[in-house]
Amino acid sequence: MNPIRKFFETQRRHFEPDGRLARLEPFFEAMEKVFFGSADVTRQAPHPRDSLTVQRYMMMVIVMLLPCLFFGMYNVGLQAFKAAGLPLEFGPMFWLGFKTVMPLVIISYLFGFGWEIVFSTIRGHQISEGVFVTCMLFPLILPPTTPWWQAALGISFGVVIGKEVFGGTGRNFLNPALTGRAFLFFAYPAAMSGDAVWTVAAGNGQPAVDAVTAATPLVVAASAPADGTVVSALGSAGYDWSTLFFGFYPDSIGASSTFLCIIGAAVLILIGVASYRIILGDILGILAMGYLLNLLAGPDSMPYLSMNPFHHLLMGGAAFGIAYMTTDPVSAPNTNGARWLYGFLIGVLTVLIRVFNPAFFEGIMLAILFMNVFAPLLDHIVVRTRVRRRIPNV
Amino acid sequence: MQKLTIKKGYRLRMTGVPTDTITDLPDPARVALLPEHIPHIKPRLRVAEGDPVSIGSILFEDKRDARWIFRSPGGGTVSRIRFGPRRVIQSIVIDRPESGEEPAETFTAVDAQALADMSREDLVAHLLEGGMWWVLRQLPFRDLPDPETPPPMILVGLDDREPFQPDPALYLDGRADDLAFGLEVLQKLAEKGEVVAFTGHDRHTVIDRFGQHLTHVVQGIYPSEDPATVLYHLKTGPEQNRAWYIAGQDLLALAAFLRQGRFPIHRVVAVGGSDAPLRQHFRARLGAPLAQLADTKQLNGDSRLIVGGVLRGFGAPPDGFMGLYETSLNILPDGGPAEFLALYDPGFKKPSYSRVFLSKINPAQLVYTCHVQGGERACISCMHCAGVCPVDLWPQMIHKAIHAGEVEEYLALGLLDCVECGLCSYVCPSKIELTRGFIEAKAAYAKELAAKSE
Structure with a gap:
């Protein structure tokens, strides 16, 4: 017998209802499932079940x-x-x-x-x-x-x-x-x-x-001198396009590399774990808001307004948040329409917080949490609209 | 013939498809009727153990409407009436005589002319008296319909794409007259209501030979051919929700009963699944013992016998019998020990709706087992259930509404449109018993409606 199997079989009795550690049974189950699939069989139809857990x-x-x-x-x-x-x-x-x-x-x-x-x-x-x-x-x-x-x-x-x-x-x-x-x-x-x-x-x-001390790109961007551009300020701080894209700058531990986030997001979309609607919504929201700020920017306004919106995706944790945080299925809306809207609004809020709020250089964290709170409302709107289109059956 | 395209659903790529071979089975030593597996009914026995019966003798009636009687699929002696928990009648077993003629009751035969001259009331009375009312069922609860009210629509589904069910071309073979006659009967029952008969768009033999009787061909995957799915996509108003439906073989049985004046006792049964010793079609008795359809001695103890399709059927012991409505027997591996390092298996052979496993690029038909695969968890809103639901429900929302007891909410979300196809339960990674919950909620609501109308 497989020695690991044997180990679990011998320890199981402690976690069974009358065992000494009966209350820790969930822990035992979780550990066992690291090594073994489930041996349980269905008791009712449908008899076979999907392999996904x-x-x-x-x-x-x-x-x-x-x-x-x-x-x-x-x-x-x-x-x-x-x-x-x-x-x-x-x-x-x-x-x-x-x-x-x-x-x-x-x-x-x-x-x-x-x-x-x-x-x-x-x-x-x-x-x-x-x-x-x-x-x-x-x-x-x-x-x-x-x-x-x-x-x-x-x-x-x-x-x-x-x-x-x-x-x-x-x-x-x-x-x-x-x-x-x-x-x-x-x-x-x-x-x-x-x-x-x-x-x-x-x-x-x-x-x-x-x-x-080293200023992160977001800080550099927010405090770019009024007579220059954000890109030149970033450039003089050593953050050129490829440095930002690949993530070789001081930031949160694992959130800096847009490149890896794109790969991660692409794989998660491909295997159907992340919703492409949310991700595209996020990106559209950031680009749309960034572009809108470009249009609003006058000669005297701060240079952050006229920054190429794509830079928002390269700097800070935006890409990481988009790929791994907004796509959390539990805190995101459930319906497809609401997912687009949810993503879009996260993008819009991210840019707004980044550009206009000097206390919060990274906007995506608060944008996601804020929209998490609104996700049930977005779902509710979509559900009501769809329910109205159904032929009632009561 | 109109074409109806249904996009959603899911096709299980399951190995063990029954072949087109069809074998006539000899009459078995015993047959049975399984009241337990007739939804909603409350049987009151009209026979006791040891009573002699004929084919077509009354075995029990429904307490809710004594006109809904169920007649015997065999002649001989009632050898055993098996009760389950809470006195539910599991089976009524009839031993056929070892030698000599099997006694059978006869009924007045009705030919095409007689049918045309008959009033709806007479026809209904004849069917009720003949114990043939069970073939008709009413959506959304799939209960026997009220005989007095003509339905807005009667749906005739010749097809069933659930793995695995009989090929309609095989059971329709040589029965064009019964099909045509049966459709006439339905039109009479429906009065002004529409009779919709359909099959899958790829059932070329059926379309070529019986196309003139069909109103629709349905393009889609399981459960596109289910009457509830078709009704959802055809209906134009809420008055059609209470449509009736009838399965293809049941329609032929209905027609045969009327034309021959004898209680119909044969049907075509498909036997499939990866563990089935012989995967093919059989012409068997109604309520035939499972041992006759599959050599149960050849099965080691690790196989599950599923009467009906793998998504909706019920598990049965090797000495069990076919149900009244079920037309197939599927045999799958029941389980086996927990797989070592299952979590890290790339899953080239693991069937899944999701794209998480490499089986997505494996074109082969796969072996499905009866493993639950994982532990039950809370819903994580992966939305796979909504992705497969053929009638555009959000099963996970309905599930939550049922849990919260929000009756109005789950009705508004469309619970009664549910096809009970089992796909949401199948795909759920949290292993939530969605379909079971929906069937129970529907049954509870049906009871409430019945109590209200009294």
Whole structure:
């Protein structure tokens, strides 16, 4: 017999109803499902069932997040080495990034999964795999200098208040990872914004959590001098088009690379996990609003208004948010029409927040959370319209 | 002949298709009637164990309307009446005589001329008395219809694309007269209502040979040929919601009953599925034992016998019988041990509606098992259910409305249009029993309506 099978079979008795750890049965089930499929058979029609499970569905998202995670590790090291003026060698850079990022990922999983176990045990539900995605998303949208205790607090807030209090995955209306991020953003603004948090210090024996100052592209864009253009300001800060596109700039850990987000979004659309309607809606919204601002821009207005709208997609976390956050099926609207509108409004709000609100350089986080709240309303409108078109049958 | 195109639905690429071979089976030693699997009825027995019966003797009636009687599919002795939980009558088994003639009742035969001269009341009375009313059913609840009210429409579905059901070309072969006569009967029952007869657009043999009797051909995948789907796409107003429908073989049985004056006891049954020892068609007795259709000794214990299609049928033990409405027996692998590292399998052979598995690019027909595949989770709004629903429902919203007890809400969302095809339950990654919930909610609502009208 397969030794892993044997291990689970011998341990199972502890988790059965009269076992010592009976209350932790959801944990046992979740662990067993990592290694084994289900042996349960249907009790009623339809007799065969689709091979797709929530577990698999969520795993596809996690797999597509891994490139962002590894790129994030590399980029954290790269930015630190650049700031410290050290030679850019791949090995040490990646190791620094790994040392910085991995604890945050581990903390995120430890606390997020921990809360999920606590709540499923009390409720007697099975563990829903959505929490694994949340725990992967959350560290990727943190600044690399985030203190560990804040990461633990953030993921706890996101999972508990953003999700568990409403009944767990599937019943939440806010994206839990973003809820946790927003909590940290408002509770600890000094650690979550400003120029000092996006780059870790490297070398000279300093602890890695100390930060160095480097303005992110969004800050550069928002504070471009009135007599220049945003592109020239970005250029003089070293953020040319390809740097932005591939993501080699200081930003949240895994959210900087538009290139990887495009690949991730394309694969998720291809396998049907992400809604292309939301993604296209997002992009259209950003471009439309950016273009509208171009039209409104006068000679005296700030240069951010007349920036090529495509730059909004390259800078900051917009691409990451579009690919992985707006497409969360639970917090997005369910109906196709509402999905277009939801995406479009997120795009519009993102640009508005970025351009006109000096306190929030990154607009997409708040735009998504704001539209999460409105998703049921958008659904309601679409449902009423469609129901009116049905021939009533009562 | 009009063409109706239905875009939604889903085709299971299941291996084990029955061949076109058709074999006549000898009369079995015993046949049975399964009241448990006739939806909605409340049977009151008219026989007891040990009673002698003939083909066409009354076995039980429906307490709700004593005119709805159910007659025996065999002659001999009632050997066993099996009760289930809460005294539900599971089966009435009739042992046929070992030698000699099987006793049968006779009824007045009705020819085309007699039918034309008959009033609707006389025809209805004749059908009720003959125990043939069960062939007719009324949407949306799929219950027996009220005999007095002529329906707005009667739908005749010759086809069934659920895996696996008999090929209409096989059971219609040589029965053109019965088909034509049956349609006449339906027109009489419908009075001014429309009789809509249809088959799939790719059933070329049926269209060539019986095309003059058809009003529509339906282009689409399962369950495009279901009467409820066709009604949804044809109806022009709410008055048509209570249309009647009849399955192809039941229509032939109805016609045969009237023309010959004998209770019809034969039908064509398809046997399919990857575990079926012989995948083909049989001409078998109504209520035939399953052991006659598939050599159950050849099956190891890991197969499931499904009476009816794999999406709507019911599981039965090897010593079970065919149901009154079911026309197929499908045998699938029941399960087996949990697969090691199933989560990381690229899934070249894992059937799925989604595009998450490589089976999407595998053109082969696949083996489907009766595994649930995963644990039950809360709905994550993946919308696969809405993607397959043939009548444009949002199953997940209806499911939530049912849970919240919002009757008005789920009716407005169109619960009563539900085809009960089983596709939403099939595709659900959270393994929610959507179809079962809808059938139960519909039945509860039907009960409420019945109580209100009394």
